[in-house]
Amino acid sequence: MAQLLLDSVSKTYRPRGKEPVQAVKRVTLDVKDGEIVALLGSSGCGKTSMLRMIAGFEDVTEGAIRIGGKAIHTLPPAQRDVAMAFEGYSLYPPLKVRENIGFALLRERGASADIEKRVRHIAELLEITDILDRYPTVISAGQQQRTSLARALIRRAPVSLLDEPMSQLEPQLRAILRARLKDYLIEHKMTTVFVTHDQTEAIALADRIAVMEKGELQQFGTPAEIKQSPSNLFVASFIGEPPMNIFDAAIAPEGNATSISGLGPNGQPAFRLKAPAAEASNGKRVRLGIRPHLIEIGANGSADATGKVITNHWLGDQSHICFEIGGCSVVGVTDKPVEAQAGDALSVRFPLGAVHLFDAESGRALAHGLGQR
Ligand SMILES: Nc1ncnc2c1ncn2[C@@H]1O[C@H](COP(=O)(O)OP(=O)(O)OP(=O)(O)O)[C@@H](O)[C@H]1O
Ligand SMILES: [Mg+2]
Structure with a gap:
């Protein structure tokens, strides 16, 4: 529940012994309080880099990031009030699914019956109640992904970042969970940025879509604006199936x-x-x-x-x-x-x-x- 502003943010990786990679180029994005924004673009266009800079797992090379008006891009991740579901899940192997999901709440507010209730609620929402007592190594990729999503959502953090949160799920389950996820985000007024390759998902879930290509923001608009008034040829041919x-x-x-x-x-x-x-x-x-x-x-x-x-x-x-x-x-x-x-x-x-x-x-x-x- 907070406004998120990326102000001309750039990211250049400088891998040792290799050419620098300009992954994000002067991206400005103003995400309103409670808004759901999709980052949509082809592989390698800089989507994960954007989320990792907001969460604090990568430094910004240039520019500033503000949450609720306060510059956060120099703070350590734990002080940013941001919850993130990672592309690679990053679950804790020694903890059961229920402990993975409740972990952040435990850290935030100490043990209570409330945590167990909220874990159950989010597990029901994402259809993972049957695996709550299992360990991450013995569940499927789709179940790991939903566990990771649950762990981020349960916090109801001022800003939530979801990196391809449902990419492992089959279309039917995905469609059901997409609707529930949207209801949950709206109910709790969660400011959310999620990454997807799937334009149907972006259109169905997001208030506005940021279309990216080669590290640059091509257009930021509502699904209708992006579809009816694409700002350039890239957006015109990228959005729509079959293409324009x-x-x-x-x-x-x-x-x-x-x-x-x-x-x-x-x-x-x-x-x-x-x-x-x-x-x-x-x-x-x-x-x-x-x-x-x-x-x-x-x-x-x-x-x-x-x-x-x-x-x-x-x-x-x-x-x-x-x-x-x-x-x-x-x-x-x-x-x-x-x-x-x-x-x-x-x-x-x-x-x-x-x-x-x-x-x-x-x-x-x-x-x-x-x-x-
Ligand atoms: N740690 C890193 N060191 C060097 N280059 C990197 C690093 N992380 C990402 N890159 C490069 O930065 C660019 C953007 O990567 P990023 O992971 O942000 O893309 P993405 O849009 O999330 O792609 P995908 O859809 O495949 O997940 C790519 O060219 C990638 O190879
Ligand atoms: Mg990525």
Whole structure:
């Protein structure tokens, strides 16, 4: 229950005899009191380094970290009011699961019946009551992970850090525990930063998501902001499954309107869209993005282009159709089966409201939606 501020934090590792590694680069993150934030990014992008700096297991190379307005980045870990569930669990082998979970509380407030009650409660929440009297070496990786998570959660510390807290669990259990975890964090107003590779988990659990790549913060926003208004090409293509379709495109004025041509691999126009108003990016080479779910397939009459079907799979609740237009390969998703086979013609429409434009060089977003026709 406290505000957490990372103020232009950097981390450079200097392994002996090796090149320095710049793991985190000037990251500024303002986590509100009681907020749940996900750190999302590919392997090696600096997520664990960020958590370890907040918890005090790594020094910050530059910048400051504040909790509730107080600078904590020079304090030893035990004085930071931060609980952490580690990526590698770090359980105490000589202690039973129940002792591992209750350990921090014992240290904080001495033995009491309250501790046993809270251990049981958190064990029930995470479905590990049956292993409370076992030792960490004889339980599964998924059980170790939940023990480690329980040990961090039980403290209800001002700031909780969870490093991939459910990565070992099968999807069904994960979905159930995700909902319970969210309820618990909200009930106790816990300021939480958790790391995940899984965008579904990030979207389901977090109030805001920090998308990272190569040590840099790419965007910090609500799941809806990240999905609907990605700040650059990296975020646009990283978030969303299947990923956003991205094409080279050329923009040219056409009377009072704008013509946007998607370009094939040799720069030839593959399809053309007409936007009602003049575009600020006229004359520029841009990248055009559209999410698979937002392409209208079988758009009779108002089609923008005709594609040729490459593959068409019905997945039980949605169709994934891969097709080609002027040398561009495109993926579309519909929630109804589509009667089309490889080689068939397919009329498609790219609704202007769903079109994103990005600067071709910097990757920065220029527009999200081009107005309606
Ligand atoms: N102690 C260390 N010494 C040197 N380099 C390190 C050290 N710890 C991490 N790194 C490097 O810093 C970068 C970021 O590592 P980090 O563990 O923070 O990434 P991550 O996003 O948590 O990755 P993953 O998703 O695989 O857990 C990587 O290039 C990693 O190799
Ligand atoms: Mg990590």
